[in-house]
Amino acid sequence: MRHFLACLAPVLLGLAPPAHALSSVQLAQTFSQPVFLAAPSGDSRLFIVEKAGRIQVIDNGVKSVYLDITGRVNSSGERGLLGLAFDPGFASNGRFYADYINSFGNTQVSAFTAASATANSVLGTSEQFVISVTQPANLSNHKAGWIGFRSTDPGQLYIATGDGGDSNDPSGFAQNLSSNLGKILRITPTPGGGYSSPNDNPFAGAVPGNDEIWSYGLRNPYRNSFDRQSGDFWIADVGQGAREEVNFQAAGSVGGRNYGWRAREGSIDNAAVPDPAPPGAVGPDFEYAHNTFGRAIIGGYVYRGNAEPGLDGSYFFGDNTSGRIFTVRRTAGVISALTERTAELGTPFGANQLSSFGEDGVGNLYAIGFNGSVFRIASAVPEPEAWAMLFSGLLLLGLLVRRRA
Numbered sequence: 001m002r003h004f005l006a007c008l009a010p011v012l013l014g015l016a017p018p019a020h021a022l023s024s025v026q027l028a029q030t031f032s033q034p035v036f037l038a039a040p041s042g043d044s045r046l047f048i049v050e051k052a053g054r055i056q057v058i059d060n061g062v063k064s065v066y067l068d069i070t071g072r073v074n075s076s077g078e079r080g081l082l083g084l085a086f087d088p089g090f091a092s093n094g095r096f097y098a099d100y101i102n103s104f105g106n107t108q109v110s111a112f113t114a115a116s117a118t119a120n121s122v123l124g125t126s127e128q129f130v131i132s133v134t135q136p137a138n139l140s141n142h143k144a145g146w147i148g149f150r151s152t153d154p155g156q157l158y159i160a161t162g163d164g165g166d167s168n169d170p171s172g173f174a175q176n177l178s179s180n181l182g183k184i185l186r187i188t189p190t191p192g193g194g195y196s197s198p199n200d201n202p203f204a205g206a207v208p209g210n211d212e213i214w215s216y217g218l219r220n221p222y223r224n225s226f227d228r229q230s231g232d233f234w235i236a237d238v239g240q241g242a243r244e245e246v247n248f249q250a251a252g253s254v255g256g257r258n259y260g261w262r263a264r265e266g267s268i269d270n271a272a273v274p275d276p277a278p279p280g281a282v283g284p285d286f287e288y289a290h291n292t293f294g295r296a297i298i299g300g301y302v303y304r305g306n307a308e309p310g311l312d313g314s315y316f317f318g319d320n321t322s323g324r325i326f327t328v329r330r331t332a333g334v335i336s337a338l339t340e341r342t343a344e345l346g347t348p349f350g351a352n353q354l355s356s357f358g359e360d361g362v363g364n365l366y367a368i369g370f371n372g373s374v375f376r377i378a379s380a381v382p383e384p385e386a387w388a389m390l391f392s393g394l395l396l397l398g399l400l401v402r403r404r405a
Contacts, residue, residue: 021344022308024367024375029063031056031372033080035145037358040086040096040117041228046360048374051080053100057120067098067112067122074101082145082222083109087189088154091117097130097157097189099147107133109147109159111189128193131159131212133180139165142220142238152231152251156198159185160235162220168240168272169262174217175278177209182261184221184235186214202256215249217259217281223299223356227251228363236299236317237284240265241272244297245284246317248330257282286328286335293326294319300357303327305364308379316341316357316365316377323349325367347375 027046036049046058053070056063073081083099090096094114102108111128114121135143142162149157163169163182174182187195203209220238227234231251237259239245243266247259260281262273267283288294300316311327314337318325325345329337347354349369358366358374365377 021380022311022341023378023380024345024347025378027058027374027376028061029056029058029374031374033355033370034368034372034374035080035082035355035370036084037356037360037366037368037374038084038086039359039361040090041088041361042091043361045120046358046366047084048358048368049081049084049098051075051082053081055081055084055098059120064120066120067124069098069100069124069127072100072102072124074103074105077140078143079105079140080145082143083147083160085147085149085157087111088149088151093117094119097147099145099159101135101143102132105137106135107143107145107161109157111193130157130189130193130195131185131187133161133185135181136164136166136171141165144218144221146222146224148224148226150226150231150233150251151228155188156186157189157195158214158224158233159187160218160221160224161185162222163218163261168270169219172262172275174219174261175258175263175275177203177213177216180210180212182216182218183213184215184218184224184255185212186255187212200254202254214255215257215259217257217261217264217278219261219265221299225299225301225357225359227302227304228359229302229304232302234299234302234315235259236297237261238296239290240270242266242270242290243268243284243287244290244294244319246286246297246299246315246328246335247282248285248335259284285330293324294322296320298354298356301359301365303363303365303377305362305377307364307377314339318349318354318357318367320354321351323347323351323354325349325354344380345375345377348373 033051048056053073055067057066079101081100087095109130113126142165144160144162146160163174173179197211204211233249235247245266263275266287298318303311314327324342353369356368
């Protein structure tokens, strides 16, 4: 209401509404190494993923354990319970998916089913195996872990996998179309467990390459997102020693893109390997060097919430090593308007603390830290100048009404 009143005066005066800074609102609850937040579309609850193997739910301010599979999860290093996605039909089928590193050290995506869509706990015995990706033994990094459904491609589950670990992808998995590491996979989960590969995947059928692969040449696409309004795909790939990058794919685009790793890191050649640049490799839409904003990108979301209309269409991302948070915009195919948001958000994420962003059921965004804190990104309290404009506008309105009388 206060925001509305503050904006009313300039409208009456024929001026643009005053610009408001952002702020952050910390959730009352704290968590154990949270790495993700999500919610089914339209649902008022928040579901927070904890690395060790738990999903917590907050319903009307009350926190409880939604799912606990800690006994099945290897959470050492960059391993753990890393991803969560709700089935597009969750409201009727209570089905959701989790991506985790299992006790054998491999990536596993499983489906779970709640007794009802409104239930606040789910039995681990409801687990149904969907797909696994074999990881290199004894390597604990580059496990990616993001999964998601696209509003413009219903029924298809996208899965991000890292190259499996160690520096410079020594086994060349990211460029190997017979490996599902260093990829974005696209599958159709089937009721009762398992999956099929869509016929329109780029390497399906007789085309050489694994049927599940949608795109390849990625190092560690740890956090990605679909624009909930357009279906556009934003892939944030963590770099090696020089560059962090964001890749963009418009909704409706065909798969098969090669993002260049390990021969390329961002838009530059990787001097640590002798590989030539792959023919047709796609460069990033946005990148930054390690001597600028940080050394490990944390991908976020395009803002579609209601807290600040001026932010609509802005893509949020951050960096784990620096804790800094930024926005950019994509206009006419070009990413621009880079804006740092760290100070105005006031989120106390120091070095190596920012773990993820999340999106709730109505499009509000959250910043998440390994230190247990979760913050909702919100509009700041209107500045005093806005209240002055409100008073002036109301005074002018009174004079106009009086003159008409």
